[in-house]
Amino acid sequence: MQNFLRLWHDSGIYHLDMGQGFMMLIGLGLLFLAIRKGFEPLLLVPIGFGCILANIPGAGLSMSAVENALYSGYPEVVAPLAQLLGEQADAGIKALTAAYQQSPAAVQADAYRLATDLGYANGMLYNFYSVAIGSGVAPLVIFMGVGAMTDFGPLLANPKTLFLGAAAQFGIFATVMGAVGLSVTGVIDFSIADAAAIGIIGGADGPTAIYVASVLAPELLGAIAVAAYSYMALVPMIQPPIMRLLTTKEERVIRMEQLRVVSRREKIVFPLILLVLVALILPSAAPLLGMFCFGNLMRECGVVERLSDTAQNALINITTIFLGLSVGSKLAADKFLDPKTLGILVLGIVAFGIGTAMGVLTAKFMNLFVRQKINPLIGSAGVSAVPMAARVSNKLGLEANPQNYLLMHAMGPNVAGVIGSAIAAGVMISIVSSLT
Amino acid sequence: MQNFLRLWHDSGIYHLDMGQGFMMLIGLGLLFLAIRKGFEPLLLVPIGFGCILANIPGAGLSMSAVENALYSGYPEVVAPLAQLLGEQADAGIKALTAAYQQSPAAVQADAYRLATDLGYANGMLYNFYSVAIGSGVAPLVIFMGVGAMTDFGPLLANPKTLFLGAAAQFGIFATVMGAVGLSVTGVIDFSIADAAAIGIIGGADGPTAIYVASVLAPELLGAIAVAAYSYMALVPMIQPPIMRLLTTKEERVIRMEQLRVVSRREKIVFPLILLVLVALILPSAAPLLGMFCFGNLMRECGVVERLSDTAQNALINITTIFLGLSVGSKLAADKFLDPKTLGILVLGIVAFGIGTAMGVLTAKFMNLFVRQKINPLIGSAGVSAVPMAARVSNKLGLEANPQNYLLMHAMGPNVAGVIGSAIAAGVMISIVSSLT
Amino acid sequence: MQNFLRLWHDSGIYHLDMGQGFMMLIGLGLLFLAIRKGFEPLLLVPIGFGCILANIPGAGLSMSAVENALYSGYPEVVAPLAQLLGEQADAGIKALTAAYQQSPAAVQADAYRLATDLGYANGMLYNFYSVAIGSGVAPLVIFMGVGAMTDFGPLLANPKTLFLGAAAQFGIFATVMGAVGLSVTGVIDFSIADAAAIGIIGGADGPTAIYVASVLAPELLGAIAVAAYSYMALVPMIQPPIMRLLTTKEERVIRMEQLRVVSRREKIVFPLILLVLVALILPSAAPLLGMFCFGNLMRECGVVERLSDTAQNALINITTIFLGLSVGSKLAADKFLDPKTLGILVLGIVAFGIGTAMGVLTAKFMNLFVRQKINPLIGSAGVSAVPMAARVSNKLGLEANPQNYLLMHAMGPNVAGVIGSAIAAGVMISIVSSLT
Amino acid sequence: MQETLLQQGTDLMIYGMGTVIVFLTLLVIATGVMSRVMLRYFPDPVAIEPKKERRPSAAGDQVEPRIQKVIEEAIRKHRNSHK
Amino acid sequence: MQETLLQQGTDLMIYGMGTVIVFLTLLVIATGVMSRVMLRYFPDPVAIEPKKERRPSAAGDQVEPRIQKVIEEAIRKHRNSHK
Amino acid sequence: MQETLLQQGTDLMIYGMGTVIVFLTLLVIATGVMSRVMLRYFPDPVAIEPKKERRPSAAGDQVEPRIQKVIEEAIRKHRNSHK
Ligand code: NA
Numbered sequence A, B, C: 001m002q003n004f005l006r007l008w009h010d011s012g013i014y015h016l017d018m019g020q021g022f023m024m025l026i027g028l029g030l031l032f033l034a035i036r037k038g039f040e041p042l043l044l045v046p047i048g049f050g051c052i053l054a055n056i057p058g059a060g061l062s063m064s065a066v067e068n069a070l071y072s073g074y075p076e077v078v079a080p081l082a083q084l085l086g087e088q089a090d091a092g093i094k095a096l097t098a099a100y101q102q103s104p105a106a107v108q109a110d111a112y113r114l115a116t117d118l119g120y121a122n123g124m125l126y127n128f129y130s131v132a133i134g135s136g137v138a139p140l141v142i143f144m145g146v147g148a149m150t151d152f153g154p155l156l157a158n159p160k161t162l163f164l165g166a167a168a169q170f171g172i173f174a175t176v177m178g179a180v181g182l183s184v185t186g187v188i189d190f191s192i193a194d195a196a197a198i199g200i201i202g203g204a205d206g207p208t209a210i211y212v213a214s215v216l217a218p219e220l221l222g223a224i225a226v227a228a229y230s231y232m233a234l235v236p237m238i239q240p241p242i243m244r245l246l247t248t249k250e251e252r253v254i255r256m257e258q259l260r261v262v263s264r265r266e267k268i269v270f271p272l273i274l275l276v277l278v279a280l281i282l283p284s285a286a287p288l289l290g291m292f293c294f295g296n297l298m299r300e301c302g303v304v305e306r307l308s309d310t311a312q313n314a315l316i317n318i319t320t321i322f323l324g325l326s327v328g329s330k331l332a333a334d335k336f337l338d339p340k341t342l343g344i345l346v347l348g349i350v351a352f353g354i355g356t357a358m359g360v361l362t363a364k365f366m367n368l369f370v371r372q373k374i375n376p377l378i379g380s381a382g383v384s385a386v387p388m389a390a391r392v393s394n395k396l397g398l399e400a401n402p403q404n405y406l407l408m409h410a411m412g413p414n415v416a417g418v419i420g421s422a423i424a425a426g427v428m429i430s431i432v433s434s435l436t
Numbered sequence D, E, F: 001m002q003e004t005l006l007q008q009g010t011d012l013m014i015y016g017m018g019t020v021i022v023f024l025t026l027l028v029i030a031t032g033v034m035s036r037v038m039l040r041y042f043p044d045p046v047a048i049e050p051k052k053e054r055r056p057s058a059a060g061d062q063v064e065p066r067i068q069k070v071i072e073e074a075i076r077k078h079r080n081s082h083k
């Protein structure tokens, strides 16, 4: 009978609370968007599944051994841990987990050892998160793979489009101000680190967003990653109205002349130029852009094809699986169901809108000075969201004139946007760590 | 001369004892079975090779840094370690390693640091084991890959066959009772955790067996894994006599009508249904079945083909290599050459036999109630051992009637058996941890 | 304004010193050699890139969290760390990092925790190094892959060529004496461990060199790996003059009869024979040669093709990427710009020369006894540098007589050289650890 | 915790096997319901797709079977010989 | 550290956006210089190579386009059906 | 431990090179014995297999060499162009 009770106490229904049930529906919703609507499925399928796993009541898959021990509620387990953490045994689970998270690393290590001695272990997703994101490695490896898949040809043929990639990053910083505004007006309480991490959604670049959030605001990582990938998938719906609003029919029909052929050697040297610039000017962007340039150099140099192939296939796929599940682990109910999440979702879409607008307006502004006019529709591609945003530019160009193929022209600002957000990420990490 | 002595003291022959020599022969035997006889070579080649490596005298490849330091025998090394462990320096190697293994995690960490300061390091296989199995990740990744390779079509076309997969798990629990019986009658001393870990051999599912053994009885893991994979390979010899004994010729010629076509959407929704059921009813099975369902969803959803491909190829292959070597590391002489191993081997084959019999008998029992008769030969496939057991059912069906193709029908109970053993694994981990 | 200063203080130019700039040029030079000249690009592209990353001023990518904290220079950070390490806070960065590296493991762990509490983290490349090389796993995995790519057919057809592979290892030990000589004469101060690690360059085998250096002299690892791979790429320039000098035209035209066909079973049994010999005679070579034999057995046994494929492709490629970046991390200016590096480069090329000469001379010596004469040109292939050295033998053979194809004959000593260096590596690790 | 090993084993068997049966029975029911709902309300678009892995090809979808066989054979050989 | 959150946000925006613009401007300049230098002094050998991934083939480089199309289609099917 | 560095180096050379030679000599002997035993008592079944990687194909093993060449070329191009 005791065993039957044990099984019942262990069963999910016994533990299920509203929040977890709701989050499991969110997870199913993400899977629906990914599978049925094609929303960035490579990330949202693992994220959605990880979300469900993280909210399985009583399984503790996304919790550390210490949290699992604290959640057990057995006095003989909680009491020694509370003592170690310098709290009362009856302080409550919230106070105890908070105390654990704020403890010095040495105390955390002791608490972990005590929890394992008591028979508790880290949850599976917690381990995935620690290895993939906590260490910072997964976003970097993804960035290396993205670098190995990126062709800088269109950018090299027309380097001016880098300015469009710069302009679109204004979405990031405007959103930082928005988050600060919400906090100052008392709507939602964001720290400057939170604000910076939320702003990076405007970079429209998944691995960059995850990297910055993991450094500056790990507890918001789930919501930020979901917002970033969801809005990237929604680019075909978010951007066109803004683009139409800000351009005239005459501007949309501007034909751009065919891009010159770029030599292989230019393509080989470009990632090295970029790397050296990063090294000299913004070392805090070196991990992200360093791995990106490394991937691109492997692609272009032509002598390490097998490494480049692996970086683009097996390695990035393996990393994506664990990265997605790890992000999903941050969608546990107690972290996600928070007014902050709503704020993040609202600010995120504002960021995309502002970035798009700034890209288009900057293209129009540049047309005041350059001889060969730029079609401002390619400005919106500066937000990144590779290659979706470039395709949107192309589609609107064809709408205006069925002969007006903008895809290759839009790839320039598109990849420039990736560089731009990585730079913004480096600046924000550098400044915010000096402020806190 | 001193160097020559050193080399001689370092040489394997100097250290070789009977046990290690015998285990190296066992390793060669496993390789022979795998390569020449085709016994589950993907696992038994790495396991057999790992077994040889683990028993190289003096190399300590499967030992931790602390064990390597203790085995060195140098008083200046053993004394401080013994003091740290609270033992006499002359307590003997057995007592010291036992003291180390029973020490609290904090003492173990101190001992590890002291051993590294003294110049000792973890053996290569010990590291592989810690990362692959100690953390629990390798069996889960394999299960994800197996999920990505599994087609639930036949099961969905005829869900009743799930009962056959349930029935065959009786082999697991009967074996638990067998192990308990051996212990109660004083033949071999097994704890309840040992008994549960041995029982899982009856699940006829390699990664499940390794997962359960790593949680409940790590010191028996080597023997359990070898028994599980060997008997899976022996299914074509173990099952047919039992199947023939329990069925009449009339039953064996029962023709089953062709399975209906299963829609893609059913296949997509099924892993989610399974996941939600696990979440609500048996969270302790969530790691295993969660990863299994995740792999299957990646396979069926059709939008993450590159992830599914990687899960089925590069990732599962890499994991298999290290999993196999890690299992082999548990075949060190001092752990394997024990009466328990003999008990495990005997109980394991009994488990297979009982599972097979229960599957067949349950099929016959179901035929008392259902209109469309089931060929009881497919009942034996409920033990898992995918796809070997299903092929055995097919072969015996063809023997009875050359037109009687049972393969697809047997795939239903076959994959049901995988789910069933994972459920059994979850129950056992849940109950046993409450008992100890 | 404060932020602007912060950005300026964070910028690379502010921190750049001569050494780092010089090392970045070295990194670019390695990339040039790899991409333009085809110098072992699979390793030298990642190494060169890692070298640049490691020398980005202010980024600390190749430093541990503690080193990064110490380099920050903030008194509130340095003081508590210095106290922990038992040094004065104003002892200077050199003294503090030295104290950290010589501290017992327990103190290092405390210092690491303190540094993370103060907001510092391990650099990306430091983490890569710890996981890939510090643990010893990457060279072993590469060796497994190399084993899976190696065909022992030519060696089995003519086992005598193993002697050539043995003879060429004299380059290793002669170089050890050279390093000892430099030290004894006071030119450069090398310890016996340094000398052994430098000698292994003469093995002309990248992963072996990295493995030995990581065990015996981690601070020299960067220079040793660069020397090993560079000289392997230079084999077509280093070897021919020596080979021409030591052979007569008559010797160079010796025709060797076609190799017999080797049976599959011989190929399957050979790695097991080699493994057993290693186990009995030199367990300290077991990690390297064990993994090598395991890879080769997977290749030849014919029943685990998918594992063999993965070992030869995805797994070795992933490992190579991180191994290369990790080696590059050891090319930080403060470690590489040292007279020792110059010594290593000089001794390394001497090692190659002596190994080549000994191989050729031993072939000539063997011709005094054997009936079927050996073309001494294949002796030089005994240094390893697979398959470059064998191709050099072939080329010189064709030069002497356009019908004289030596490639397959040279593959025997070529792969024998791999075994020979791994044996030498085992001996050196075994003896040196007894001496220190 | 005071139970005998035999008692523990019996408990493990009864509750374990019971859970397996209950769980799989629920799964049979849930699967049946799901299949009926899916087939009734959410059938696969355009009848049942031939196979998810078959991506739509640009044009000229048909290849003469004999040629395809030849080609497949050639591909297999090619792969084997180039591994 | 005593600044208000608003001040911090403003600083972050100004210095952040400024750095992005300065960096990318420098990159435009450096890229332009690089391209001109490369095209002038280090042009690709043998005109511009068609595509790095196309390795030189041994012989008989030309395959009739129709056959190639058939074959490519067959390969795609072969792959899909053998996954 | 009291030896001079020179002594240590010499020891390392003598014992190291000695071990290499002894080991490889034993390997020569063991390999020779093994080969003779294998060829005598355990020869490969069905003469020597052409190549382990060549799996037996279902039927129609022969493809006309010219066609195979065309196809291999096409496959290489296909792969390169689809990477
Ligand atoms: Na961007």
Ligand code: NA
Residues within 6 Å of the ligand: B202, B203, B204, B205, B382, B383, B384, B385, B417, B418, B419, B420, B421
């Ligand atoms: Na089973």
Ligand code: NA
Residues within 6 Å of the ligand: C202, C203, C204, C205, C382, C383, C384, C385, C417, C418, C419, C420, C421
């Ligand atoms: Na060598």
